[in-house]
Structures are given as C-alpha cells and as structure tokens.
Amino acid sequence: MGTVLFQNVSKTFPGVRSVRALDDVSLSIGEGDFVALLGPSGCGKSTLLNLLAGFDRISDGHLLFDGRPVTRPGPDRGVVFQEAALFPWLDVWNNVIFGPKVQGVPRDVYEPRARELLHLVGLDAFAEALPVQLSGGMRQRVGIARVLAMSPRALLMDEPFGALDAQTRLSMQQLLLDVWQSLGTTVLFVTHDIDEAILLSDRICVMSARPGRIVRTLPIALPRPRSIASLTSPEFVAYKADILSEMNVVHH
Amino acid sequence: MTTSIERLVASDGPSGTATPRRRTVVVRGPLRVVGRVLLAVALPVVVVATWQLAGTGGSLFGGVLPTPDRVWKAWWTWAFGTTGLGLNPYSGTWLANLLYSAERVAKGFGCAILIGVPVGIAIGWNRAAAGALDPTVQVLRPIPITAWLPFSIAVFGIGPGGAIFLIALGAFYPIVVNTSQGARDVERILIRAALMMGAGPFTILRRVVLPAALPSIFTGLRVGLGIGWTAVIVAEMVAVKSGLGYVLWDAYYVGRMDVVIADMITIGLLGYLSDRLVLAIERWALAWRRLQSHQA
Structure with a gap:
C-alpha cells in the first residue's frame, strides 16, 4: 500500500508558449519509502508532486498509485503544502478533523485519533486557536496533523519547511522523522535543501530544469533512526559533497 | 537529543496567545468613547444651531423651511x-x-x-x-x-x-x-x-x-x-x-x-x-x- 509508479511521464502546460515542465520521468516508490525530490526552483519537482496529488493531469506516460491510475485528488494521498494552507476561519481542532468529517467518518472514530495527533505534533493546548494566532512552524504542524488524521497511504510534502526559520525547520524535520518512524507511511518530499533531503530520505532524486528531468537517483544509506545529530556525521558530509558536485554539473 | 528538540519546539511557540491579543482590541478607555461621540455629534450640533439661529419666526427662506x-x-x-x-x-x-x-x-x-x-x-x-x-x-x-x-x-x-x-x-x-x-x-x-x-x-x-x-x-x-x-x-x-x-x-x-x-x-x-x-x-x-x- 502506498506504492507509486511514474512511467515515462511528461507534463506540458499549454499556453501561448507552452512549457514542458516534466520530460520523460520515471520513478518507482515502494511501500513505506521516503523519497526526496531535490532540485532548483523551476525544475518541475512540485509539478511532479501535483501530478501524483491529482491536482494536475499528466500529458504523457503512465502514473499509478497503488496500481491504479491517478485521476483526481483524494485522502489516500495527503498533501502538506508549503504555506500550510489551513482554513483561516476554522480553529486548529476543526482544521485537523476537516478530512475525516467531510468523508463521513464517525465522530467517535476520528475524535480520539485527532486528539492523539494534536498531542503528537505538540499542539494539545492550541486546539481552539485560529491559524492566524500560530507561528509558521505551528501552522505546519497542524498541516501535518490534519493530513495524518485521514490515515493516508502516502504523504506528499511540497517544500513544507521551506518558509520556516532554520531552528524551527530542524525541529520540524525531527518531528517528521519521528512521525514517519512510527507510522511508516510512504513519503514523497519536495525540497531544494540538500541537508534536508539527505537527513530525511531513503533515496534522493536530483532533478534538472528545462525540461524537468530526474538526472540522478542517490540512495542514502545513513542508519535509522536518524536525528538532526546525523547532520554532522562523515557519511552525511560525503553525501552532501557528492550532491553538490552533481548540482554544479546540472547548472553548467 | 530529545531535550534539545523539546527546547526547539518550545521556542517555536506563538508570539502571544489569543486572549491578550483579543483584549487589546476590545478594551478602550471610556474617555476615548466619550471623545469619539463628542467628535461625531459636533457637526450636526453646529448645523442645527446655525439653522435655528438663521431662522426668523420659526422658518427660513421666507417660510419655506421650518426651523429645528x-x-x-x-x-x-x-x-x-x-x-x-x-x-x-x-x-x-x-x-x-x-x-x-x-x-x-x-x-x-x-x-x-x-x-x-x-x-x-x-x-x-x-x-x-x-x-x-x-x-x-x-x-x-x-x-x-x-x-x-x-x-x-x-x-x-x-x-x-x-x-x-x-x-x-x-x-x-x-x-x-x-x-x-x-x-x-x-x-x-x-x-x-x-x-x-x-x-x-x-x-x-x-x-x-x-x-x-x-x-x-x-x-x-x-x-x-x-x-x-x-x-x-x-x-x-x-x-x-x-x-x-x-x-x-x-x-x-x-x-x-x-x-x-x-x-x-x-x-x-x-x-x-x-x-x-x-x-x-x-x-x-x-x-x-x-x-x-x-x-x-
């Protein structure tokens, strides 16, 4: 459950000057894998995620989630957006239970789970706060909790920590590692932060721009469970040097 | 490790909780309210007074308009x-x-x-x-x-x-x-x-x-x-x-x-x-x- 298969997928955005955002991308993600898409802005990594989320349609190729073609968004693929995208008129609690509630899950099923998730992301005390009253990091915690409340088979994260300050980002990365460790959900994680990609993922797909392609796939064999202490290990630094040289090539 | 994370988490708290912020919005000095009311009625009072004083025998413009x-x-x-x-x-x-x-x-x-x-x-x-x-x-x-x-x-x-x-x-x-x-x-x-x-x-x-x-x-x-x-x-x-x-x-x-x-x-x-x-x-x-x- 939670397997992803991109088979020779291309995406062209039509227009006066049509843009080929993705060109012949193939990618296979197994159950419970944590895969990072790494690349400069405009390389199509968010486009790839939006295709899997069902927000956009592929132009060519095949895209399967759990063996079935992706045709539309759904709660089996929980998306965490860069700016959290919480409903500003709902408090934290109602944002978290939005998914199960609109899907008609019985209240006595989703309520205990939502409470548990709020605790997991450290926001028990803020159930009645409005999103605007929270810091960026806290909003993103709500964004993660509301997605987990739907028990998705895959988490699609689109630069979820990109707008946070460095310190908050570290604590969020640790939180995500802990959550993933305990839930084992498949994760597709889009980022332009090399450290973040190495720290979190089992595998990094380095992408290049115009047209968007996966130019290299790099397995990360750092031992699990990881923590932000892994950031300074020699293996980590070696991976980073490797990717940096790769991205240099990409840019020239 | 865990403790340092918890500290990071704690530092990621809200800059101020909901209640005090709401209070600063709602509470106003009673003097400010009185001042606002006075400011608001000043113009009507001046207009009405002028209108009253300009009238003769209870009317203005040769009887067309009554006084206040x-x-x-x-x-x-x-x-x-x-x-x-x-x-x-x-x-x-x-x-x-x-x-x-x-x-x-x-x-x-x-x-x-x-x-x-x-x-x-x-x-x-x-x-x-x-x-x-x-x-x-x-x-x-x-x-x-x-x-x-x-x-x-x-x-x-x-x-x-x-x-x-x-x-x-x-x-x-x-x-x-x-x-x-x-x-x-x-x-x-x-x-x-x-x-x-x-x-x-x-x-x-x-x-x-x-x-x-x-x-x-x-x-x-x-x-x-x-x-x-x-x-x-x-x-x-x-x-x-x-x-x-x-x-x-x-x-x-x-x-x-x-x-x-x-x-x-x-x-x-x-x-x-x-x-x-x-x-x-x-x-x-x-x-x-x-x-x-x-x-x-």
Whole structure:
C-alpha cells in the first residue's frame, strides 16, 4: 500500500508558449519509502508532486498509485503544502478533523485519533486557536496533523519547511522523522535543501530544469533512526559533497 | 537529543496567545468613547444651531423651511400625538409607518440575500453558471430601480408587494456582484487542500467557498441594504399608501415641511441602525478575520 509508479511521464502546460515542465520521468516508490525530490526552483519537482496529488493531469506516460491510475485528488494521498494552507476561519481542532468529517467518518472514530495527533505534533493546548494566532512552524504542524488524521497511504510534502526559520525547520524535520518512524507511511518530499533531503530520505532524486528531468537517483544509506545529530556525521558530509558536485554539473 | 528538540519546539511557540491579543482590541478607555461621540455629534450640533439661529419666526427662506424647534414639535406630535381623524392626519402614526417601511425592507432584503448569495456563488464558482447568468445580470444592473417603478406598479398594483419587489431587486445586484467576486477570489490552494481531504463539490462550496467569500458577501449586504432603503422610500412615495415614503410625499403635498424633515431624519437613523446591525453580525461571523487584520 502506498506504492507509486511514474512511467515515462511528461507534463506540458499549454499556453501561448507552452512549457514542458516534466520530460520523460520515471520513478518507482515502494511501500513505506521516503523519497526526496531535490532540485532548483523551476525544475518541475512540485509539478511532479501535483501530478501524483491529482491536482494536475499528466500529458504523457503512465502514473499509478497503488496500481491504479491517478485521476483526481483524494485522502489516500495527503498533501502538506508549503504555506500550510489551513482554513483561516476554522480553529486548529476543526482544521485537523476537516478530512475525516467531510468523508463521513464517525465522530467517535476520528475524535480520539485527532486528539492523539494534536498531542503528537505538540499542539494539545492550541486546539481552539485560529491559524492566524500560530507561528509558521505551528501552522505546519497542524498541516501535518490534519493530513495524518485521514490515515493516508502516502504523504506528499511540497517544500513544507521551506518558509520556516532554520531552528524551527530542524525541529520540524525531527518531528517528521519521528512521525514517519512510527507510522511508516510512504513519503514523497519536495525540497531544494540538500541537508534536508539527505537527513530525511531513503533515496534522493536530483532533478534538472528545462525540461524537468530526474538526472540522478542517490540512495542514502545513513542508519535509522536518524536525528538532526546525523547532520554532522562523515557519511552525511560525503553525501552532501557528492550532491553538490552533481548540482554544479546540472547548472553548467 | 530529545531535550534539545523539546527546547526547539518550545521556542517555536506563538508570539502571544489569543486572549491578550483579543483584549487589546476590545478594551478602550471610556474617555476615548466619550471623545469619539463628542467628535461625531459636533457637526450636526453646529448645523442645527446655525439653522435655528438663521431662522426668523420659526422658518427660513421666507417660510419655506421650518426651523429645528418646529421640526422637533412636528416629530413629537407625529410620534406621540393622539391618532384619529383630527386636523393632523400624521398624529401618532410615526411608529406604525416606521414599522411598515422596516418590515418591507426586511422582507425585500431577505429575498435579495436568499437569491443573491447562491446566484453570486454560482457565478463566481462555476464557469457555465457565470456564462449563463452573468450577462443577464450585467445588462439588467444599470437599469435604476426608479425605472422599474411603472413595471412594478403594473405587475403588483398599488401596495406593499411592489415595494418589496423593488427593494429585493435593488439589493440583489450589489449582493450578487460582491458575492461572485468573493467566490472567484478563493485561494486555489484552499480548494486543493479540501479536494485532497476528500471534499466533494457541494462540501467545497459550503465549507470553503462560502466562508472564504463571506467578507465580500458582507460588503455586498451593506451596500444592498442602503439601496433597499432608497427603494422602499421611492416605492412608498409613488405606489404604496403607507410607510415613511408615503408620509414624506404626502406631507410635502400639503406643505408640511416640518414633517418632511422629521421623516428624512427618521429614514437616516433607521438606515444607520440597520447598517450597524449588519455590521454587528459581520463582526460576529468574521471574528477570525478581525484577529487577522489586527495582527499586522
């Protein structure tokens, strides 16, 4: 459950000057894998995620989630957006239970789970706060909790920590590692932060721009469970040097 | 390791919790309130005083305009005088006429909301609905409600039905236009978030588009209510035999400018009060937004 298969997928955005955002991308993600898409802005990594989320349609190729073609968004693929995208008129609690509630899950099923998730992301005390009253990091915690409340088979994260300050980002990365460790959900994680990609993922797909392609796939064999202490290990630094040289090539 | 993370987590707390922030918004010094009231009434007081002092023998411009004291007396009789078939047909009818007009505005405005909000959401949200409805709305919109009077009298005759029709029509346009704008401007990412969480089209309309459009809807409601008051007076002057508009025109015909002015002021106060009512509802419904704007 939670397997992803991109088979020779291309995406062209039509227009006066049509843009080929993705060109012949193939990618296979197994159950419970944590895969990072790494690349400069405009390389199509968010486009790839939006295709899997069902927000956009592929132009060519095949895209399967759990063996079935992706045709539309759904709660089996929980998306965490860069700016959290919480409903500003709902408090934290109602944002978290939005998914199960609109899907008609019985209240006595989703309520205990939502409470548990709020605790997991450290926001028990803020159930009645409005999103605007929270810091960026806290909003993103709500964004993660509301997605987990739907028990998705895959988490699609689109630069979820990109707008946070460095310190908050570290604590969020640790939180995500802990959550993933305990839930084992498949994760597709889009980022332009090399450290973040190495720290979190089992595998990094380095992408290049115009047209968007996966130019290299790099397995990360750092031992699990990881923590932000892994950031300074020699293996980590070696991976980073490797990717940096790769991205240099990409840019020239 | 864990402890350092917890510290990081703790430092990621909110810059201030909800309660104190809300308090700073609500609490005002009583002196500031008094000052604001004084500032607000200064201009009317000056105008009324000048008007009173400029008059001679209870009138201005050679008897055309009554002075404020005569307006006040006329209003008093109109409001509290004994009713009956005396020489003054308005005596004691103020409240009854006020309620006639207010009731018509409430009914017409209610109709405008019930039709205008769904139509506006449909136009703003659905391309097909916009294509089918918007051109008609936009062509009908420039027709002033006064131009609809003959039509209204022909269809509804002399009576309150025509007034309610004109109010509903007049209030409908700003409600539709603002609602559709609000529905159009819903952030795409919120729609995507709702889709991702399994919401169907109707759920998205009700739980995302409607609340997101609510600020615009209230703008439309306030403009629409103002037009509703215009419409009720116009309709009553011509086509209804009761209400503030009817009294206004009737009093003018018999030369009772004191009643005319008392009537105008009554309309102004009613319009103001009804707007404050909508504003209060808006404040309540959009509490989340008020916090937002005060955070900047």
